[in-house]
Amino acid sequence: MDSNNTILSIENLKVYFYNDYGQELKAVDDISFQVYRGETIALVGESGCGKSVTSLALLRLIDSNGKIVDGKIHFNNSNLLSLSEKQMQSIRGKDISMIFQEPSSALNPVYTIGDQIIEAIILHQKVSRYEARKRAVEMFKLVGIPDPEKRLNEYPHELSGGMKQRGMIAMALSCHPQLLIADEPTTSLDVTIQAQILELMISLQKQFNMAVILITHDLGIVANMAKRIVVMYAGKVVEEGNCHDIFKNPCHPYTIGLLRSIPRLDIEQEKLDSIPGMVPDPSQFPEGCRFRNRCFFENEQCLIQPNKSNVSLNHFVYCHHWKKINERSIQECKVYE
Amino acid sequence: MKPENLRLIKKLFFNTSAIIGFVLLGAFIVIAIFAPFIAPPKEGRDPYMMPIVTWSSSPQPPTPEHPFGVAGKRDIFYGVIWGTRTAFRVGIIVTVVSTLIGLFIGSMAGYYGKLFDEILMRITDIFMAIPFLVAALVLAAILGSGLNKVMIAMIIFGWMYPARLIRGNILQAKEEQYVMAAKALGVKNYMVIVRHILPNTIFPVLIQASMRMGSLVITAAALSFLGVGAPQGYSDWGALLNYSRNWMLGGQGEALRYWYTTVYPGTAMVLFVLSWNLVGDALRDVFDPRLRV
Numbered sequence: 001m002d003s004n005n006t007i008l009s010i011e012n013l014k015v016y017f018y019n020d021y022g023q024e025l026k027a028v029d030d031i032s033f034q035v036y037r038g039e040t041i042a043l044v045g046e047s048g049c050g051k052s053v054t055s056l057a058l059l060r061l062i063d064s065n066g067k068i069v070d071g072k073i074h075f076n077n078s079n080l081l082s083l084s085e086k087q088m089q090s091i092r093g094k095d096i097s098m099i100f101q102e103p104s105s106a107l108n109p110v111y112t113i114g115d116q117i118i119e120a121i122i123l124h125q126k127v128s129r130y131e132a133r134k135r136a137v138e139m140f141k142l143v144g145i146p147d148p149e150k151r152l153n154e155y156p157h158e159l160s161g162g163m164k165q166r167g168m169i170a171m172a173l174s175c176h177p178q179l180l181i182a183d184e185p186t187t188s189l190d191v192t193i194q195a196q197i198l199e200l201m202i203s204l205q206k207q208f209n210m211a212v213i214l215i216t217h218d219l220g221i222v223a224n225m226a227k228r229i230v231v232m233y234a235g236k237v238v239e240e241g242n243c244h245d246i247f248k249n250p251c252h253p254y255t256i257g258l259l260r261s262i263p264r265l266d267i268e269q270e271k272l273d274s275i276p277g278m279v280p281d282p283s284q285f286p287e288g289c290r291f292r293n294r295c296f297f298e299n300e301q302c303l304i305q306p307n308k309s310n311v312s313l314n315h316f317v318y319c320h321h322w323k324k325i326n327e328r329s330i331q332e333c334k335v336y337e
Numbered sequence: 338m339k340p341e342n343l344r345l346i347k348k349l350f351f352n353t354s355a356i357i358g359f360v361l362l363g364a365f366i367v368i369a370i371f372a373p374f375i376a377p378p379k380e381g382r383d384p385y386m387m388p389i390v391t392w393s394s395s396p397q398p399p400t401p402e403h404p405f406g407v408a409g410k411r412d413i414f415y416g417v418i419w420g421t422r423t424a425f426r427v428g429i430i431v432t433v434v435s436t437l438i439g440l441f442i443g444s445m446a447g448y449y450g451k452l453f454d455e456i457l458m459r460i461t462d463i464f465m466a467i468p469f470l471v472a473a474l475v476l477a478a479i480l481g482s483g484l485n486k487v488m489i490a491m492i493i494f495g496w497m498y499p500a501r502l503i504r505g506n507i508l509q510a511k512e513e514q515y516v517m518a519a520k521a522l523g524v525k526n527y528m529v530i531v532r533h534i535l536p537n538t539i540f541p542v543l544i545q546a547s548m549r550m551g552s553l554v555i556t557a558a559a560l561s562f563l564g565v566g567a568p569q570g571y572s573d574w575g576a577l578l579n580y581s582r583n584w585m586l587g588g589q590g591e592a593l594r595y596w597y598t599t600v601y602p603g604t605a606m607v608l609f610v611l612s613w614n615l616v617g618d619a620l621r622d623v624f625d626p627r628l629r630v
Contacts, residue, residue: 061520064450085526093523106518110536119532120522171522 006074007179007211008035008058013071015050015057017282025282027053027066029235035179040205040212042226042243044219044258048279050235051215055181058213059096060088075179094124097172101184103164107156113164114152117171124175139170143200162193169200176208183215198224219262223247228314231255234279234290241315251317251326253295289319297321346623355622358615361608369421376418385419385572387411396584396595406597409580411570413597417605419572424609427484427557428550431491436546438492439499446500447507448530458504461497469494470559477565484573487557487566498549499542506538513537544621551613558606577602 015028028050035041043051056062058073060080073080075096080088100106108116114136121132133152140148143166156164165185172180182201186194202225205212214226222229222243229246231239231254239252250256257275277294280286286293292302301320308316311326319325350356368375378384389410391397397407405413446457473490480486510516511534519533558575560566562582567573581598 056517059521061517089523089525091523092521098518098521100514100518100521102514105514108515108519108533108537119524123523168518 005036006034007037007076008213009072009074010034010054010058011072011074013054013057013073014069015053015062015066016069017063017066019065023283026235026285027282028057030071031232031235031237033230033237033240035211035213037178037211038205038209039228040214040226041228041230042214042216042222043230043232044216044222045232046217046279048282049232051232052183053235054232055098055183055213055215058181059092059098060085061092090124093120093172093177094175095177096179096181097175097177098181098183099165099168099172099185102188103161103168104156104188106168107164109156112153112155113159113167114154117152117167117174120171121174135174136170139174140167142204143167143170143173144196145170161189162197165189165193165197166200169197169204173204173208173210177210179211179213180205181213181215184217185214186221187216187218194221201225219258231258234285235282236290237318238291239317239319241311241317245312245315249311249315249326251311251315251322252291252319253297253321253325254291256325257294297324352619352622354615355619358612358619361612362616365421365425365609365612368418369425372418372422376412376415378419385423386570387416387419387572389570396581396598399597405601408577408584408595408598411580413577413601416572416577417574417601420574420577420602420605421609423484423567423571423573424554424557424606427488427491428554428613431488431495431553431557432546432550435492435495436499436542438496439501440503440542442496443500443503444507444530444535447504447511448534450508454504458501461500464494464497467494469556470563473560474563474565477560482565482568484557484561484567484571487560490560491553491556495549495553499545502545503538503542506541507534510534510537540621544617547617547620548614551610554609555606574602574606 011032013028013031014026017025017027019025031050031054033041043054045051053062053066057068058075058080060068062068068081071081075091080091083091107113111119114133117136117139118129118132121127121135122129125132125135127135136152137148140151145151145163145166151159151163151167156167159167165188169185185201186197189197198221201212212225214222216222226243228242229240230237231246231252233254239246239250239255246255247259250259254275257273260273261275263269263272275294280290280293288303288305289295289298292298295302297319304320306318306320308318309322311317311322373384379388382388390403390412391407391410394410396409397403399406403412403414405417407413442457442461446454472494473487476490476493477486480489516529516533519529524533554574557566558573558578561573561575562579564579567576569576578599581595581602584595584598
């Protein structure tokens, strides 16, 4: 893929948080990846591995106790980190939109859902309130909200979870963004609604030709939606590649662990595997490879931070042992038993 | 008007306690407005000063001429009627000014946080630590007594409550995801405060203010009763009760002999406080959409 096709390029992004004792928490440490126009890329990893921080950093919405220490975020060839706050405000919601995990808490309870989507439309498009309302109705129809005229006048608490998430999606897409960040968009919904929302997102993505960064820990969703996957662990990218490559030929022990912890229909399993241990506290990340204290392959090599290795075209891994791992297929690789 | 707002207002007026509250408050407002007609003052005299109607120092029971009786040589009826105006003036001025001060300090502390918050909240704590009545008495000793001085004292020692309330609410609202969502939509910073944080925080303050309106009048009356409030003869419910202080236990073997000296001004005060409390409750039901079902 050539660079003209790149809509977003993150280079060596570092986001650190500081607590009251001056401790430095490296929530996102030196990550790089690209997003191409119109594609869906999935950011995958356990809770607390820096996925959401990365997405908030894209919008420059890191809390006051955090800081983007270093790196570049190129969006349409302009570095977002060098823009003024005012320029940034005109990008948020217009060129880059975000869908949040909990639709019920991401909607302001004191305004009707219509007020909120109309606010978003007026904010970025110079249209009258009447015109904005017409567009809001169109957006509601587009995301499959029945009886949109009536629903516009309802408060968030009067809508079901799935309806609220549809409303959030309508709001996020109301200005036709080029990039949509979906932070676990279906986590709080039940399974049947999840499927509907995902289908809706896929069809809207095609319609608007926008790039989507899908943040999730649900690999089932990823397989459905994403073209490429970026696996994150403890603030670092550990593996990056096309969906097919990652699922068929995972090269990082963490990716293998993630894949093995989803139930599968085609393999007889008595007990589902899990990755032993937890993501370490950000103040106590180990030296070198951050996954090493949970890793089956750990040896003295791992005390040094592994470099990026190229498995195949567009498939990268950060592990000293990837060749060894690569030789076994995922089914045979009994690393976590 | 949106149909649901209409529905809310309808709902409000089918709520018995809300109706009682608004009717009582309306009655007080009418009395305050029409005081010169209900109890006409003598020409050329300060209408807020209760006229002296008798030279006998002991209270006199209600007669058609003085329907609430006479205490301290003055007509209780006149005092209760004109005292309504005093009550509104004290209540509204003190509540509005102290709420505005509190809103300002509280929202600064809550929004900017950190050291700023720390300093402002410690100052608030210091003010809260001083017992109000003692502080007001000391302040009256410094400033001199009088209704305006009492109002100043009540403002100086009254802004902390709205300040703390708004600060806590803002701290809470700041962390809400809809604030982040609004920012992610590109809403400007001050619009985030005005449109998304304040509407979620202001209602408790308004409701608290409307409820405090009533209790402030009691406080003012207490200070008048203690003698640092309204001057001798001023139409004020507390001052009226001050007159009846000597007669509260009755006299000549009859405990309830001078009941009218306390019952009429006392009833006015109780109803006044009640009306504000009921109105406060009703306002909460109407204005806070989070309570809409």
